[in-house]
Amino acid sequence: MAFWPSIVVATPAHSGVGAALTYRSELSLAPGVLVRVPLGSREVLGVVWDCPSERPEGLTEAQTRAVAGVLDGLPPLNDRWRQLVKFSAQYYQRSLGEVALAALPPQLRELDSVQLARRLKKRAKAAAAEPATTGELSGHDLSPEQADALQALATTSAPVLLFGATGSGKTEVYLRATQSVLETATPGGTNGPESPTQVLVMVPEINLTPQLEARFRERFEPAFGAGSVVCLHSGMTPAQRLSSWLAAHTGAARIVLGTRMAIFASLPGLRLIVVDEEHDPSYKSQEGARYSARDLAVYRAKIESEALAPARCQVVLGSATPSLESWHAADQGRYVRLTMPGRIGGGSLPRLRLVDMNHQPKGAVLAPPLLAAMAERIERGEQCLVLLNRRGYAPVLACHDCGWKSGCPHCSAYRVFHKLDRTLRCHHCGFTERVPRACPDCGNLDIAPVGRGTEQVEEHLAALLVDVKRPDGSPARVARMDADSTRLKGSLEVQLAALHSGEVDVLVGTQMIAKGHDFRRITLVAGINADSALFASDYRAPERLFALLMQAAGRAGRDAAQSGASEMWVQTWYPQHPLFATLKKHDYPAFAAGQLTEREQAGMPPYGFQALLRADARTQQAAQAFLNSAAGQAAGLPHRDEITLYPAVPLTIQRVANVERAQMLVESASRAALQRFLAAWQPVLHACRSDPQARGLVRWAVDVDPMTI
Ligand code: ADP
Ligand code: ZN
Ligand code: ZN
Numbered sequence: 001m002a003f004w005p006s007i008v009v010a011t012p013a014h015s016g017v018g019a020a021l022t023y024r025s026e027l028s029l030a031p032g033v034l035v036r037v038p039l040g041s042r043e044v045l046g047v048v049w050d051c052p053s054e055r056p057e058g059l060t061e062a063q064t065r066a067v068a069g070v071l072d073g074l075p076p077l078n079d080r081w082r083q084l085v086k087f088s089a090q091y092y093q094r095s096l097g098e099v100a101l102a103a104l105p106p107q108l109r110e111l112d113s114v115q116l117a118r119r120l121k122k123r124a125k126a127a128a129a130e131p132a133t134t135g136e137l138s139g140h141d142l143s144p145e146q147a148d149a150l151q152a153l154a155t156t157s158a159p160v161l162l163f164g165a166t167g168s169g170k171t172e173v174y175l176r177a178t179q180s181v182l183e184t185a186t187p188g189g190t191n192g193p194e195s196p197t198q199v200l201v202m203v204p205e206i207n208l209t210p211q212l213e214a215r216f217r218e219r220f221e222p223a224f225g226a227g228s229v230v231c232l233h234s235g236m237t238p239a240q241r242l243s244s245w246l247a248a249h250t251g252a253a254r255i256v257l258g259t260r261m262a263i264f265a266s267l268p269g270l271r272l273i274v275v276d277e278e279h280d281p282s283y284k285s286q287e288g289a290r291y292s293a294r295d296l297a298v299y300r301a302k303i304e305s306e307a308l309a310p311a312r313c314q315v316v317l318g319s320a321t322p323s324l325e326s327w328h329a330a331d332q333g334r335y336v337r338l339t340m341p342g343r344i345g346g347g348s349l350p351r352l353r354l355v356d357m358n359h360q361p362k363g364a365v366l367a368p369p370l371l372a373a374m375a376e377r378i379e380r381g382e383q384c385l386v387l388l389n390r391r392g393y394a395p396v397l398a399c400h401d402c403g404w405k406s407g408c409p410h411c412s413a414y415r416v417f418h419k420l421d422r423t424l425r426c427h428h429c430g431f432t433e434r435v436p437r438a439c440p441d442c443g444n445l446d447i448a449p450v451g452r453g454t455e456q457v458e459e460h461l462a463a464l465l466v467d468v469k470r471p472d473g474s475p476a477r478v479a480r481m482d483a484d485s486t487r488l489k490g491s492l493e494v495q496l497a498a499l500h501s502g503e504v505d506v507l508v509g510t511q512m513i514a515k516g517h518d519f520r521r522i523t524l525v526a527g528i529n530a531d532s533a534l535f536a537s538d539y540r541a542p543e544r545l546f547a548l549l550m551q552a553a554g555r556a557g558r559d560a561a562q563s564g565a566s567e568m569w570v571q572t573w574y575p576q577h578p579l580f581a582t583l584k585k586h587d588y589p590a591f592a593a594g595q596l597t598e599r600e601q602a603g604m605p606p607y608g609f610q611a612l613l614r615a616d617a618r619t620q621q622a623a624q625a626f627l628n629s630a631a632g633q634a635a636g637l638p639h640r641d642e643i644t645l646y647p648a649v650p651l652t653i654q655r656v657a658n659v660e661r662a663q664m665l666v667e668s669a670s671r672a673a674l675q676r677f678l679a680a681w682q683p684v685l686h687a688c689r690s691d692p693q694a695r696g697l698v699r700w701a702v703d704v705d706p707m708t709i
Contacts, residue, residue, distance in 0.1 A: 001026075001053065002024055002025065002026065002053075002055075003024070003025045003026075003027065003028050003029065003051050003052070003053050004022055004023070004024060004025075004051070004052050004053070004054065004055050004056060004059075004064065005022070005023055005025050005029050005035075005048050005049075005050065005051040005052075005067065006019075006020035006021065006022050006023075006048075006049050006050045006051075006052075006056075007020055007021055007022075007023050007035060007037055007046040007047065007048055007049065007067070008020045008021075008046060008047045008049050008096050008097050008100045008101070009021060009037060009039055009044050009045070009046040009097050009101065010044060010045075010097050010098060010100075010101035010102075010109075011095050011097035011098060019049075019095070019096045019097075020049045020050070020096065020097070021037075021039075021046075022056055022059055022064055023037055023046075023064055023065055023066065023067050024061070024064045024065065024066045024067065025051070025066065025067040026066075027070070028051055028053070029048045029051045029067070029070065030048065030051070030076045031048055031049060031050060031051065031076065031079070031082065032047065032048060032076030032077035032078060032079070032081070032082060033047075033048045033070060033071075033072075033076045034046070034047060034048075034070075034071040034074055034076075034077070034108070035047075035048060035067050035068070035069065035070050035071065036067075036068045036069040036070075036071070036112065036113075037065070037067050037068055038065045038066075038068055043068050044109065045101065045104070045108060045109040047077060047082075047100050047101075047104075048076070049082065049096075069112060069113055070113065071111070071112075071113050071116050072113055073113060073116050073117045073120045074116065074120075074246075074249065074250075075249070075250070075268070077249075077266050078266070078268055079307065080270075080300075080303050080304050080307055081264075081266050082100075083303050084264070084296065084299070084300050084303065085099050085100045085103055085264070087296075087299060087303075088264075088289060088291050088296060089289070090675075090679070091291075091675065091704060092289045092290055092291050092702075092704050093611075093678050093679070093682060093702040093704060094288070094289040098288065098289060099289050102264075102288060102289065103264035104245070105238065105241045105242040105244075105245040106238050106241070107238040107239060107241065107242040108242060108245070119242070119243075119246065120246065120250075123243065123246060123247065123250075123252065126227070139172065139175060139176065139179075139219065140169075140172055142172070142176070143169060143342070143344060145164075145168065145169075145340040145341075145342055146169050146172055146173055146176070146340065148338075149162060149164075149173050149338045149340055150173060150176050150177065150180075152336065152338050153173075153177055153314065153316065153338070154180070156314075156336045157305065157312050157314070158334070158335060158336045159298050159301065159315045159316075159317065159329075159334070159335045159336070160314070160315065160316045160317065160335065160336050160337075160338055161278075161317050161318075161319075161322055161326050161327070161329070161330045161335045161336070161337045161338070162316055162317065162318040162319075162338050162340070163319065163320070163322055163330075163337055163338065163339045163340070163588075164318060164319075164320060164338075164339070164340035164341075165320050165340065165341055165342065165343055165349065165554070165586070166320045166343075166349070166550065166551065166553070166554020166555075166558075167343040167344055167347065167518075167554060167557075167558050168320075168340040168341070168342060168343055168344065169340070169344045170276070170318045170340065171212065171215060171276075173316075173318075173340075174201060174274045174276065174316070174318070175215065175216070175219050177199075177272055177274070177314075177316065178199045178201070178216075178220070178255060178272060178274070179219070179220075181197050181198075181199050181271045181272045182197055182199065182220070182224060182254050182255075184197050184271065195251035195268035195269035196251050196254060196269050197254070197269045197271045198248070198251070198253070198254055198255070198256070198267045198268070198269040198270050198271065199254065199255045199256070199270075199271065199272045199273075199274070200255075200256050200258070200262060200263070200265065200267055200270060200272070200273045200274070200297075201216065201255065201256070201257045201258075201273075201274045201276065202257075202258055202259065202260065202262055202263065202273070202274065202275045202276065202283070202293060202294075202297065203257065203258075203259065203276045203277065203516075204259065204276075204277050204280035204282045204283065204515070205259060205282060205512075205515065206231060206233045206235070206257065206258065206259055207233075207235055207492060208492070208512055208515045208516070208517075209515060209516045209517070210492075210493055210496070211516070211517065211518055212257070212276070212516065213229075213231065213257055216229050216255060216257060217229050220254070220255060224254050224255075227247060227252055227253060228252075228253060228254045228255060229253065229254070229255045229257065230243075230244040230247050230248060230253040230255070230256055230257070231244060231256075231257050231258060232244050232245065232248070232256055232257070232258035232259070232261060232262040232265055233258050233259040233261065233262070234259065234261060244256070245265060245266070248265045248266060248267050249265075249266040249267075249268070251268060251269055254269075259282070259293075260282065260283050260284075260285060260291075260293035261293075262293075263291075263293040263296045263297055263300065270300075270304055270313050271304075271311070271312070271313050271314070272313065272314050272315075272316070273297045273300065273301050273313065273314070273315045273316070274315075274316045274318065275293070275294050275297050275315070275316070275317045275318065276318050276319075276516070277318070277319055277515075277516065277551075278294050278317035278318060278319045278322060278323060278326060279319045279321055279322055279323040279326070279543075279547050281544070281707050284705075284707045286707075290701070290702075290703045290704065290706070292705060294317065294323070294326075295705070297315050297317075298315050298317075300313070300315075301313045301314060301315035317335070319547075320550055320551065320554060320588070321546060321547035321550045321551065321588055322588075322592075323543075324543055324592060324595055324596060324599065324605075324606060325605065325606045327592045327596070328596060328606040329606070331596075343557075343558075345559075347557055347558070347559070347561075347562075347564075348557065348564060348566075349553065349554070349557070349586045350523075350524075350525065350553050350556040350557050350566040350567050350568040351566070351567050351568070352553070352567075352568050352570065352580070352583055352584040353567055353568070353569045353570070354569075354570055354572060354575040354580055354584075355367045355369065355370055355569060355570065355571045355572070355575075356572070356573075356575045357571055357572060357573045358573060360571075365452055365456075365457060365460055365528070366386075366457075366460065366461070366464065366526075366528060366571075367571055370526055370528075370569050370571065371464055371465075373524060373567070373569065374465070374506065374524060374526075375465060375468045375476075377523055377524050378465065378468050378469075378470060378476045378505045378506070379468065379469065379470070379471065380471065381470060381471045381502075381521075382521055382522070382523040382524070382562065383499065383502070383504070383505055383506070383507070383519070383521045383522045383523070383524075384505065384506045384507070384522065384523075384524040384525070384526065385506075385507050385509070385513055385514075385519075385522055385524070385525045385526070385552065385555055385556070386457060386461065386506060386507070386508045386509070386525075386526045386528060387509065387510075387511070387513060387514060387525065387526065387527045387528070387548075387552050388452075388453070388454050388457055388508065388509075388510065388527075388528050388529050389510055389511055389529065389548075390451075390452070390453040390454065390510070390529065391416070391427075391453050391454050391455070391482040391483055391484055391510055392416035392417060392418045392425070392427075392453040392454070392455055392484070393416075393417045393418055393419035393420075393449060393452070393453050393455040393456045393459075394416070394417045394419075394449030394450060394451050394452055394453055394456060395414060395416055395417075395450070395451045395452075395453060396414045396416075396417070396449070396450045396451060397415075397417045397424060397435065397447055397448070397449055397450070398447065398448060398449075398450045399439035399441065399442060399444050399446075399447045400444075400446070400448065401439065401442055401444040401446070402439060402441050402442040402444065404439050404440060404441040404442065404447070405450075406424050408426035408428065408429065408431055409431070410426065410429050410431055410655070410656070410657050410658045411426055411428045411429050411431075411653065411655055411656045411657065411658075412653055412654045412655040412656075413426060413427075413428050413653050413656075415431070415433075416453065417435065417449050417453075418455065418484070419449075419455055419456070419459075420455060420484075422434060422435045423435060428653060428656045428657070429656055429657035452529075454480050454482045454484075454508050454509060454510060455480065455484075457508050457528070458478055458479070458480040458508045461478045461506055461508060462478045465478065465506070470505065476505045476506065477503065477504050477505050477506070478504070478505070478506045478507075478508065479495065479498060479499075479504040479506070479507050479508070480507070480508045480509060481495045481496075481507055481508075481509035481510075481512060481513055482509050482510040482512065483510065483512070485509075486512070495507075496517065499519060500519065500520070502521060511548055511552075513552070513555070514548055514551045514552035514554075514555065515551070517555060518558060519555050519558060520558060520559045521559065521562070522555050522556045522557070522558070522566075523556055523557060523562050523565055523566040523567070524556060524566065524567050524568075524569065525552050525553055525555055525556045525567075525568045525569070526568075526569040526570070526571070527548075527549055527552060527568070527569070527570045527571070528571045529571070530545060530549065530570055530571070530572060531572055531573055531574060533545035534572075534574055534577055534579065537652075538708050538709065539599075539602075539604055539709075540707065540708065542579055542595065543595060545579065546579060546582075546583060546588075546591055549568070549570065549583055550583070550586070550588065552568065553568035553586075556568060570583075578594070579591070582594070603667070603669065605705070607669075608667055608668065608669055609667070609668050609669070609670065609671045609674045609705070610665060610666065610667050610674075610705065610706060610709065611665075611666040611674060611678060611702055611703060611704045611705070611706065612663050612664070612665060612666065612702070612703040612706045612709060613627055613630060613663065613664045613666060613685070613700065613701075613702055614661070614662070614663045614700060614701050614702075614703060615627050615648075615661070615662050615663070615694075615697060615699075615700045616659045616660070616661050616697070616698040616699050616700070617659070617660050617662075617694070617696045617697045617698055618659070618660065618696035618698065619660055619696055620650055620654065620655075620660040620662060622660070622693070622694050622695060622696035622697055623648075623650075623660050623661060623662035623694075623697065624648040624650075624662045625691065625693035625694045626688055626689070626691065626693075626694035626697050626700060627648035627662055627663070627664040628648055628693075629688045629691045629693060629694060630664070630681070630684060630685055630688045631645045631648075631664060633684045633687070633688065634677075634681055634684065637677060637680045637681060637684070638676050638677060638680050639668075639670075639673040639674075639676050639677040639680075640677065642668050642669065642670055642673040642674075642677070643666060643667070643668050643673065643674065643677050644665075644666070644667045644668070645664060645665075645666055646664060646665040646666075646667070647664070648662050648663070648664045649662065649663065649664075650662050651663060659698055663709075665709055666678070674704075678702060678704070685700060685702075
């Protein structure tokens with residue numbers, strides 16, 4: 001007897017190969033089983049999707065190849081996982097094979113069943129060696145707000161939006177919710193107890209918040225074992241990723257902490273998904289399948305719950321500045337909004353102080369009153385954060401004689417001047433050269449930086465604060481934290497530790513300093529260059545700026561004793577801008593309401609639905625020709641009359657690494673219509689590739705629910 005399993009393998013997104021390939025097998029293979037199969041001249045990893053005993057019509061035995069091997073040490077990937085993958089592929093317009101295989105750890109692709117068996121044995125041995133302690137779970141006494149939130153969590157099955165101020169103790173809520181899930185011994189549900197209960201906790205960038213990982217380990221490892229908490233993120237080695245993945249898949253890990261990729265982890269006992277800082281743009285993938293891990297979290301919880309009823313899988317989205325999409329869903333009652341407005345210990349949020357740059361000395365990088373306030377804090381032994389979203393010394397180097405600027409030869413962008421290693425670096429393609437001694441065009445020796453980045457502000461501040469003393473009489477210390485200073489492994493932890501220990505008085509940095517850190521002695525936070533976002537063409541820019549400033553402000557005054565005097569300073573040329581009025585009151589609901597009204601009037605998300613068709617080509621003409629041809633041939637497709645196709649336009653940074661980039665916005669008032677149209681458009685897009693006008697096309701992609709347009 002033979003079986004004809006359809007097997008999903010990694011097919012390139014644009015290969016046009018259908019969902020799954022049919023193979024031959026002597027054995028009946030359960031859906032979700034991992035196999036090795038021949039593909040062309042290689043042998044690849046595949047996932048069994050279906051296994052009929054009848055040969056599909058129109059396929060001869062000679063046309064099929066046999067399954068080469070089964071990874072039989074592993075339980076199959078369950079139905080819910082496969083449903084998640086299938087939904088993601090459909091929704092984000094990619095091939096099933098691409099999404100399914102990208103969701104598995106890369107190293108799994110290289111292992112045969114013997115090697116895998118060895119890995120599993122090693123894991124089992126290590127797990128057995130860990131002493132099974134029965135540690136006590138500890139934790140804070142809950143604040144009334146935390147207790148209310150947990151009470152509400154326990155009684156709702158809808159997605160929860162936990163709207164909690166910075167410092168309101170959201171993490172403790174996640175910890176308690178996790179604890180109650182883990183203590184539920186039997187998973188229950190119609191599928192029976194197949195695995196111990198599990199929790200997925202997602203964070204935007206795990207490296208930036210080592211504290212969160214530490215808190216989960218500290219809380220749960222004593223009771224559930226050293227292997228009970230694992231991480232999953234792209235900074236791990238392939239071996240570490242495989243190890244965490246196996247732990248999650250086999251149920252050995254009870255808690256997975258991860259970045260957006262963790263949404264695809266196989267978690268047979270999943271009962272709770274936490275998405276911390278749910279508004280963070282890094283939950284949206286910008287390559288391959290451009291999925292939103294936050295949106296998939298909501299979907300995943302729904303399918304898990306449907307399969308597990310009466311047991312359920314809960315999803316909690318937490319933020320002090322939720323995305324407008326989630327906020328709107330809560331307004332509509334699709335999500336349950338739980339609010340924790342107060343800070344732990346009763347401290348207040350920092351007071352906003354706007355510095356009108358129109359009234360400051362010409363050319364001042366830091367306004368004198370801000371400097372004076374910083375000096376005062378340092379003298380009191382308090383700390384300051386200075387936020388500037390631009391790394392390097394200066395964004396441009398220029399010659400004032402002939403007008404030369406440090407453009408990148410490969411991109412339509414300037415190369416950034418990095419003074420420390422005297423380089424000009426392109427932040428888009430990476431092209432780096434030593435700073436020229438003289439102007440390359442006219443030989444003028446006097447080439448100068450224009451604008452400023454974190455390196456320069458650090459240098460400036462060190463000079464300006466040189467006479468300022470700390471309470472012990474020692475000089476003030478300024479440090480910098482950005483992608484450059486934290487490139488080396490472990491350096492971020494060292495820099496954070498220097499701040500926590502009080503070694504550093506002023507930390508200058510990019511948005512990474514604003515993330516979830518629980519600093520205790522910061523009483524002043526300054527945003528010194530926020531204006532560009534006020535007038536950006538991107539309609540999400542205000543939302544992002546508001547979130548960033550609230551987040552940054554949230555680093556200050558976390559110690560209630562000092563919170564009364566804590567301040568958030570913002571330097572701006574536009575102090576009358578309405579965004580600042582709501583920021584001043586820490587009034588996110590008012591800000592969100594205002595933004596949502598504007599969005600509704602303009603038919604923008606979450607009231608309208610968008611996708612981008614993007615094209616990269618050797619010439620801008622070819623990129624646009626592809627888009628135009630795709631638009632032309634969309635005529636007559638289903639739901640075309642409900643879709644608006646905008647003209648093809650170059651991207652803001654039109655050329656990167658010698659590739660020209662263009663895009664076309666696709667919009668509809670109906671998500672379903674947009675989805676159906678995009679699905680019908682796919683074959684057209686594949687065909688347009690070979691349009692003679694589009695010669696030189698390098699790649700194209702569809703981005704559903706894009707973050708920037
Ligand atoms: P958020 O994530 O909402 O910004 P955190 O979870 O970081 O806030 O909590 C802020 C601080 O308050 C942390 O240092 C945390 O340990 C502490 N904390 C949280 N809940 C309590 C509580 N119930 N009692 C005392 N301290 C708490
Ligand atoms: Zn010159
Ligand atoms: Zn470049």
